[in-house]
Amino acid sequence: QQQVKQSPQSLIVQKGGISIINCAYENTAFDYFPWYQQFPGKGPALLIAIRPDVSEKKEGRFTISFNKSAKQFSLHIMDSQPGDSATYFCAASMGDDKIIFGKGTRLHILP
Amino acid sequence: DAGITQSPRHKVTETGTPVTLRCHQTENHRYMYWYRQDPGHGLRLIHYSYGVKDTDKGEVSDGYSVSRSKTEDFLLTLESATSSQTSVYFCAISKGGSQPQHFGDGTRLSIL
Numbered sequence: 353q354q355q356v357k358q359s360p361q362s363l364i365v366q367k368g369g370i371s372i373i374n375c376a377y378e379n380t381a382f383d384y385f386p387w388y389q390q391f392p393g394k395g396p397a398l399l400i401a402i403r404p405d406v407s408e409k410k411e412g413r414f415t416i417s418f419n420k421s422a423k424q425f426s427l428h429i430m431d432s433q434p435g436d437s438a439t440y441f442c443a444a445s446m447g448d449d450k451i452i453f454g455k456g457t458r459l460h461i462l463p
Numbered sequence: 464d465a466g467i468t469q470s471p472r473h474k475v476t477e478t479g480t481p482v483t484l485r486c487h488q489t490e491n492h493r494y495m496y497w498y499r500q501d502p503g504h505g506l507r508l509i510h511y512s513y514g515v516k517d518t519d520k521g522e523v524s525d526g527y528s529v530s531r532s533k534t535e536d537f538l539l540t541l542e543s544a545t546s547s548q549t550s551v552y553f554c555a556i557s558k559g560g561s562q563p564q565h566f567g568d569g570t571r572l573s574i575l
Contacts, residue, residue, distance in 0.1 A: 358505075383561060384561035386563060388566075393568070393569075394568055394569075395467075395553050395555075395566030395567050395568050395569055396506070396553070396566050397565075397566065398563040398564075398565070401563065403561075441505060441506065445561050446561075447560055447561045449494055449511070449513060449557070449559050449560065450508060450511065450521070451564055453505045453506040453507075454505060455503065455504060455505035456505045
């Protein structure tokens with residue numbers, strides 16, 4: 353299975369709250385899991401990425417949690433800010449030069 | 464920002480006409496990709512290139528062709544555009560392997 357399933361489709365969070373986006377995959381050959389952030393009118397931009405040999409990676413307010421046995425990974429945005437309002441895509445790759453993207457989550461942070 | 468330029472940024476055309484979109488990079492990356500983005504479908508790979516004159520199909524390649532005669536340019540052609548090809552098209556570049564892809568700002572294509 354080449355799919356990456358992402359949820360929720362849309363998310364509304366109060367300023368200062370925690371935003372959580374979840375993804376699941378089937379193919380255990382995936383070895384690279386990036387998250388992309390996209391603002392309206394712009395292309396997706398790499399936000400943070402993880403490999404399956406670690407369970408967590410943190411960069412500033414953004415954290416990826418990775419559960420290899422459950423084949424799930426998630427993005428946590430701490431202290432969410434209105435500027436974080438964007439569409440977020442999880443993705444997976446197996447080193448074959450192609451990336452499989454989830455369908456995206458539209459995040460809106462209320463001021 | 465990675466040096467990726469997509470042209471045109473916006474285009475409106477009629478069904479049955481040929482359309483060519485251009486992606487130009489200044490990063491000398493080996494890999495280049497064309498995606499389409501549609502509501503509810505996320506990003507879907509159309510074609511990609513792993514070197515000059517080396518291309519391969521992606522998930523949604525029907526109705527599209529590509530060419531790469533120089534490292535820096537990757538062209539996407541719709542030989543006879545259909546309304547179902549109305550979409551936002553993104554070009555991406557990468558060094559290859561499990562390396563990040565860097566995206567251009569897209570071309571919004573409307574086919575009437």
